[in-house]
Amino acid sequence: MAGLKKKRDDQGFTLTEILIVLSIFLICTTIFIFSLHPLDRHFKESQFISQLEKDLHLAKVYAMSHLQTVRILFVPEESRYIILTGINNYLVQRKYDEEIKIINSTLRQFYYLPNGNVSQFGTFYILIGEKRYRFVIYVGKGRTEIEAL
Template identity: 40%
Template sequence: MRDYIRSFNAMIRNNQGFTLIESLFVLSIFLIIASITAVLVKPHFFYFEKQIFFSQIKSDLLYAQQYALTHQTDVVVQFLPDQHKYTAQVKLGSETIISREYSPQFEIRKGTMPLYFQYGPSGNTNKFGSFYIMAGEERYLITFLIGRGRFYVAKE
């Protein structure tokens, strides 16, 4: 045990530690790697934000349609681009089912269809056509088909 303590004390006495220049060198390498990583992550962040936005809007529209079917009522869906928001409300009771705000990076524009429509008790929409969503420089088209209230999102 004494030999261990002696060798430990000898190691402590001989250890000089790191110099200031060595510490600054390691810190600068760390900062360079961290800044490069931050620059490379930004495009991926917008990509994931875009994926989440479209996934959310599809889910909300399907939920509004299912609500109209299961409660046998009319559900009005309205997009408010100046407020960066969309809502779904029961027509007669004005009960808000969905009220969702979205990022200002997305811009919703009227196309062949106005930015409001209604799901009937059968799940059909009262209007059909399409409207545009601008996500950065990319343009997407949400199209509602005649018939069963089906819709799809396509990149232009």
């Protein structure tokens, strides 16, 4: 009889034990999910900055290789920027997250000329959450710089 009692005790877990394990699992999962939010914002920041730099480089290379003027136009009201060749030929049309704000201080659009220079130089600011970046286009050869403020 003692052997039968021992088998009965080893048959499974009680409801209380299962509930304790599930509640610990849910607490750990909740903490993990809420800790991912800052990582998501950081990923959006780095992806946007990197993509903008690559698109501007593409516009410059396209202008020099095709001997055409390429226009870069920022439309912050619609959270997008456009890179055009010719009159209305889209090279790039990129929509970005609405959390990202572009503030045009001296620059709303500019052109890459066929020799790689820019039509005008200037600055605009990028706000992503609490972070602020300054984007500067320099005179001569269309050099650009993005710096965190």
